[in-house]
Amino acid sequence: MECQECHLRPATLHFTKIVNGKKMEVHLCEQCAREKGEVMAGSNAFSIHNLLSGLLNFEEMAGHSDPFEEPSVLQCPKCGLTYSDFIKVGKFGCAECYRAFRDRLDPILRKVHAGNTVHTGKVPKRTGKGISIKRKIKELKEKLQRLVANEEFEEAAKVRDEIRALEKEGDVS
Amino acid sequence: MTLRRFIDQAVSPWMQGDGPNVDIVLSSRIRLARNLTEFAFPVMATESQAKKALDFIRERLEGAEYHSLGKFAWIDMDRLEPIEKRVLVEKHLISPYLVEESVHSAALINDAESVSIMVNEEDHLRIQCLFPGFQLNEALTLANGIDDWLEQKFTFAFDEQRGYLTSCPTNVGTGLRASVMIHLPALMITQRMNRIAPAINQFGLVIRGIYGEGSEALGNVFQISNQITLGKSEEDIVEDLRGVVMQLIQQENAARRDLMNFSRIQLEDRVFRSYGVLANSRIIPSKEAAKCLSDVRLGVDLGLIKGVTRNVLNELMVLTQPGFLQHYFKETLEPEERDVRRATLIRERLKKTGLDDPIE
Numbered sequence: 001m002e003c004q005e006c007h008l009r010p011a012t013l014h015f016t017k018i019v020n021g022k023k024m025e026v027h028l029c030e031q032c033a034r035e036k037g038e039v040m041a042g043s044n045a046f047s048i049h050n051l052l053s054g055l056l057n058f059e060e061m062a063g064h065s066d067p068f069e070e071p072s073v074l075q076c077p078k079c080g081l082t083y084s085d086f087i088k089v090g091k092f093g094c095a096e097c098y099r100a101f102r103d104r105l106d107p108i109l110r111k112v113h114a115g116n117t118v119h120t121g122k123v124p125k126r127t128g129k130g131i132s133i134k135r136k137i138k139e140l141k142e143k144l145q146r147l148v149a150n151e152e153f154e155e156a157a158k159v160r161d162e163i164r165a166l167e168k169e170g171d172v173s
Numbered sequence: 174m175t176l177r178r179f180i181d182q183a184v185s186p187w188m189q190g191d192g193p194n195v196d197i198v199l200s201s202r203i204r205l206a207r208n209l210t211e212f213a214f215p216v217m218a219t220e221s222q223a224k225k226a227l228d229f230i231r232e233r234l235e236g237a238e239y240h241s242l243g244k245f246a247w248i249d250m251d252r253l254e255p256i257e258k259r260v261l262v263e264k265h266l267i268s269p270y271l272v273e274e275s276v277h278s279a280a281l282i283n284d285a286e287s288v289s290i291m292v293n294e295e296d297h298l299r300i301q302c303l304f305p306g307f308q309l310n311e312a313l314t315l316a317n318g319i320d321d322w323l324e325q326k327f328t329f330a331f332d333e334q335r336g337y338l339t340s341c342p343t344n345v346g347t348g349l350r351a352s353v354m355i356h357l358p359a360l361m362i363t364q365r366m367n368r369i370a371p372a373i374n375q376f377g378l379v380i381r382g383i384y385g386e387g388s389e390a391l392g393n394v395f396q397i398s399n400q401i402t403l404g405k406s407e408e409d410i411v412e413d414l415r416g417v418v419m420q421l422i423q424q425e426n427a428a429r430r431d432l433m434n435f436s437r438i439q440l441e442d443r444v445f446r447s448y449g450v451l452a453n454s455r456i457i458p459s460k461e462a463a464k465c466l467s468d469v470r471l472g473v474d475l476g477l478i479k480g481v482t483r484n485v486l487n488e489l490m491v492l493t494q495p496g497f498l499q500h501y502f503k504e505t506l507e508p509e510e511r512d513v514r515r516a517t518l519i520r521e522r523l524k525k526t527g528l529d530d531p532i533e
Contacts, residue, residue, distance in 0.1 A: 114377055
């Protein structure tokens with residue numbers, strides 16, 4: 001595809017612009033994009049952080065496609081931040097906000113974190129002990145199924161005992 | 174007094190250490206964002222709430238000691254002069270955000286200035302570990318240790334599904350930002366950077382100038398960091414960044430070799446011209462100084478210039494910034510006056526290295 005501006009070089013930058021609700025496909029070469037002042041991928045002027053509140057706004061617009069829907073005020077009970085303010089600012093007000101806005105977060109997180117919505121990293125040692133055990137149990141259960149499918153029953157029995165021990169530990173704490 | 178030293182010395186002790194690939198990777202950094210369950214996040218907190226959170230944290234951390242690092246100095250931002258804050262930003266010990274946006278904020282800094290914990294930044298706690306050269310895993314290990322130590326004192330906002338809860342949705346999950354500062358002069362000279370930068374973005378990484386978001390790459394120094402914090406483990410995030418940086422190091426080295434093999438005289442000309450400017454100019458704006466320092470550093474890396482150490486260049490990189498310069502001369506300076514002082518300072522430093530004729 002050639003650049004729609006100079007019609008000389010191949011277009012290397014493809015993006016969709018939304019201006020006043022109108023969608024436009026843009027295909028430019030790097031040189032023309034720079035001259036036009038369009039966003040350069042990799043240039044530092046345009047990071048995800050600047051983009052975020054725009055991104056959230058878009059979500060909001062899409063969510064209100066039904067004109068008969070009751071415009072409910074979704075608000076965090078702890079800090080009082082409303083969902084519409086969250087969209088504007090792009091920042092949560094407190095830890096409780098995550099629970100209050102839970103039903104609407106997945107699409108946002110998916111966009112920001114390349115499709116991910118669930119944490120798989122570190123768990124706090126002291127307060128997250130139960131979570132660590134739960135995760136371990138889940139892992140072991142998957143292992144158990146694999147072992148049973150492969151008819152490695154001896155090994156499976158060991159894993160089963162391990163799971164039981166962990167479940168006990170989880171109950172106590 | 175520790176605070177004085179943080180502010181008076183341009184080069185942090187940790188910067189003088191050696192690290193792998195230190196000729197290209199200037200430093201490696203790990204940052205963890207953590208919040209306390211009890212308090213509203215600093216962005217939403219009222220002034221009195223912010224004060225409460227600060228006092229709560231102060232009570233538990235002022236004078237605290239982390240075994241391998243010794244005591245942290247507690248620095249209240251409210252008690253610093255604007256220029257002192259600027260100096261700490263220029264040394265990367267605190268963020269511009271902490272200076273410009275935060276109320277009732279503080280920073281804990283260790284003696285080597287390799288660790289700083291910002292209080293009441295965008296999140297309640299921001300742990301930052303800096304290492305010289307390419308040492309991301311070492312920085313992560315230290316940051317994790319400090320995180321565990323802090324977790325004994327505070328209950329962190331954590332959700333089984335979402336992980337560590339942060340004020341900005343871009344940090345949620347691990348709260349981890351891993352980054353390297355990397356000097357890529359040869360990729361810039363050969364204009365290969367134009368092709369590489371977009372590719373880096375495709376790996377979920379961000380590349381930008383040294384002073385964080387929105388700043389241009391002064392002196393060919395870039396910061397590369399992860400963008401995704403959710404759905405990947407800390408180790409995987411660091412490993413992905415490490416892999417890309419390894420590639421960049423190889424590319425930069427290849428470009429340096431090409432310059433030496435095919436355009437040696439042009440390269441020497443560029444390097445020694447820049448040296449000449451630094452050694453002789455009477456007025457030098459910060460942009461030009463950064464460019465010339467980058468050229469001279471490349472010359473030192475390639476053995477074209479002998480007798481100038483990287484430490485002197487590191488020092489000049491920090492020292493020639495507006496905040497530091499004014500602090501050094503103990504007065505507020507107009508931009509034109511700054512350019513004159515900057516030139517003087519650079520000439521003096523280079524003379525001190527005893528390098529009359531840098532050409533062997």
